[in-house]
Amino acid sequence: GQQVQQSPASLVLQEGENAELQCNFSSTATQLQWFYQRPGGSLVSLLYNPSGTKHTGRLTSTTVTKERRSSLHISSSQITDSGTYFCAMDSGGSNYKLTFGKGTLLTVTP
């Protein structure tokens, strides 16, 4: 079945530093989405990016479909960026299943 691996598992940054989160998946993705979750909160969609590069605010996602990987770059991190970032993908087929990675826990310190 579909598998999604995220790295690093956790990351600690000082405010203002940049972050690079990685996502690798076991099969070709027809759907690739990055989510953010604050502790105890729901999932917020950050970027939908099955291929190519997309930007929103301080976030940039690059997905290389043939290499089965995606990255999320956070520039000039802020304390409020702290939380867990999930990558999720769907490879198509008869099962409408979005498979999630285990997430990257980001902590931004003053």
Next chain:
Amino acid sequence: AQTIHQWPVAEIKAVGSPLSLGCTIKGKSSPNLYWYWQATGGTLQQLFYSITVGQVESVVQLNLSASRPKDDQFILSTEKLLLSHSGFYLCAWSLDRGDTEVFFGKGTRLTVV
């Protein structure tokens, strides 16, 4: 604008008791609907999906069931709760499959005691 509403916000239930969680999507016609479960500190696992009224497909067996009685409503239920059912339940929707984002509700936190 589309809205997704989940109820209740939180529940504390006894082992062996029944459960019913609900989700309503407004502002979108015939959405695809999904139920996800998240153990504390864990990743998300898809439980069910539905692409049309009255049709629900199970993705993983957790002694839970789901129904879609109306186009905009998705219900998750069980007759007997287990301790392992504790966690965070999230309803989600998308317009279609293949080239659309998935959006999540605010979730229901369930504690089984």
